[in-house]
Amino acid sequence: MRRRPVRLVLAGAGHAHLSVLQKASLLRAAGVEPVLAAPGLFSYSGMATGVLSGALEPQRMRVDVAALAARAGVTHFAAEVTGADRSNRRLHLSDGRMLAYDALSLNIGSRTLDPHGLADLDAVWPVKPLARLLDLRDRVQAHLRMQGQSPAVVVAGGGPTGFEVAAALAGLIERSGARPFVHLICRSTPTWAPPRALERTLEKLRRRGAEILMGEVVARGPGHCRLADGRTLSCDALVLATGLEGPQEIRDLGLPVSQEGRLEIAPTLQSIADPTIFGAGDCAVIREAPRPPAGVFGVRAAPVLLDNLLSLGDGRAPRRYAPQKTWLSILDLGDGTGLAFRGGAWSLGRGALALKRRIDHGFVDRLRRASGEVLQD
Known part of the structure; x- marks a missing residue:
C-alpha cells in the first residue's frame, strides 16, 4: 500500500x-x-537600502512568490x-x-527590537518590516519637496544596519540637492568592522552631514526625541535600527x-x-x-x-x-560607494558597491526568472 x-x-x-x-x-x-x-511578494533585504537611498526602484527588490509557487506546482496560501x-x-x-x-x-x-515601545508612535520607522522603509522614503521626499531642506532624521542603532540606513537616508537627501541633517545614535563604540574601516566610514558620513552621537533613544515627542541622559534632538523622522529578535x-x-x-x-x-x-x-x-x-x-x-x-x-x-x-558583509553607503569586510579584511569604495550589486541582482534575478518573469532591466 x-x-x-x-x-x-x-x-x-x-x-x-x-x-x-x-x-x-x-x-x-x-x-x-x-x-x-x-505573502504573495518577497522583498529582498539586501537591496532595501539601495531602494531607500533612491538608487534603486522598489520593484527591483521584489519577487512574485505566488508565481514562483504556481510554477513549482505548490499550493499557496497568501x-x-x-x-x-x-x-x-x-x-x-x-x-x-x-x-x-x-x-x-x-x-x-x-522583527526590530523595540525596548522602549517607540515603534507604533507617529513618525517612527522600524527597519523591519521592509515595507515601512518605502513609506519612510516617500515621507522624506515629501518633506524635501515642501520644505526644500532636509528633515531632521535620527537613526537609533550603531550596528551595521544603523550605519547603512543613515548613509542611505543621507544619499536620498543628497539626490534632491539638499544637505543631509542626520543623527546616528550609538549605544557604545562600534566594533562590528575593522577599526580603520569604521574610522573611514565615520569620516565619510560626517563629511556628508551625518553626526554620530553616543547614547540611547528612549522617548519620542512632537518634533523631537529624547536620549537616556536627558538630551533632546530635533527629529522629524526616527528610524529604529536597534537590533533584531x-x-x-x-x-x-x-x-x-x-x-x-x-x-x-x-x-x-x-x-x-x-x-x-x-x-x-x-x-x-x-x-x-x-x-x-x-x-x-x-x-x-x-x-x-x-x-x-x-x-x-x-x-x-x-x-x-x-x-x-x-562571512562577507557589504554596506551600501548611499553615495555610489560601499564598505565590504570579512574578518580583518575590508575595502571601501565603488568596487565594493559594484560587487554588492552583482551579488544582489544575481540572487533576485534568478528567482524572478524561476517565477516566469521576463526581465526587462
Whole structure:
C-alpha cells in the first residue's frame, strides 16, 4: 500500500524557502507534499537600502512568490502563520483559516527590537518590516519637496544596519540637492568592522552631514526625541535600527528559544525539542553555533534544509549544517560607494558597491526568472 505523503508546510518565503520551492518536484518524488503559507511578494533585504537611498526602484527588490509557487506546482496560501496548535498539528493563518501539517518549516524572518515601545508612535520607522522603509522614503521626499531642506532624521542603532540606513537616508537627501541633517545614535563604540574601516566610514558620513552621537533613544515627542541622559534632538523622522529578535509567533510555539526569541535548532535545522519543526534564517539559531541574523545563513542553509526535508519522505539520516565563522558583509553607503569586510579584511569604495550589486541582482534575478518573469532591466 502506498504511504500517504508527508504534508509539509513551508511557513514564510525567506531566502531558504525560496530555494526549496524551486525543488518542489524532488520533495514530491520523495513522498513529501509541500504547501506554502506566505505573502504573495518577497522583498529582498539586501537591496532595501539601495531602494531607500533612491538608487534603486522598489520593484527591483521584489519577487512574485505566488508565481514562483504556481510554477513549482505548490499550493499557496497568501497569508502569514499567526499561531500553532502543536498538539493537533494545525496552524492559524492571518486570514482566519486553519492549516494542518505533518511537518513544519519556519522561515519567517525577524522583527526590530523595540525596548522602549517607540515603534507604533507617529513618525517612527522600524527597519523591519521592509515595507515601512518605502513609506519612510516617500515621507522624506515629501518633506524635501515642501520644505526644500532636509528633515531632521535620527537613526537609533550603531550596528551595521544603523550605519547603512543613515548613509542611505543621507544619499536620498543628497539626490534632491539638499544637505543631509542626520543623527546616528550609538549605544557604545562600534566594533562590528575593522577599526580603520569604521574610522573611514565615520569620516565619510560626517563629511556628508551625518553626526554620530553616543547614547540611547528612549522617548519620542512632537518634533523631537529624547536620549537616556536627558538630551533632546530635533527629529522629524526616527528610524529604529536597534537590533533584531525572533517574531512573536516563534515564542508562541512553546519550544525552546534563544534570548533574542529565535527558535533554537540543532545542526540538522530541527527544533531541539520537536524534530517535526524546522527553522532557517533570522527566526532560528543553532544553539551550539550561534550566528547573527544575516541573509547569508539562510542562503547557505537552504541545500541542507532541502535534504533534511526530503528525509521526511525517504527516511535518510538528516545532514548537519555548520555555519561559517566569517562571512562577507557589504554596506551600501548611499553615495555610489560601499564598505565590504570579512574578518580583518575590508575595502571601501565603488568596487565594493559594484560587487554588492552583482551579488544582489544575481540572487533576485534568478528567482524572478524561476517565477516566469521576463526581465526587462
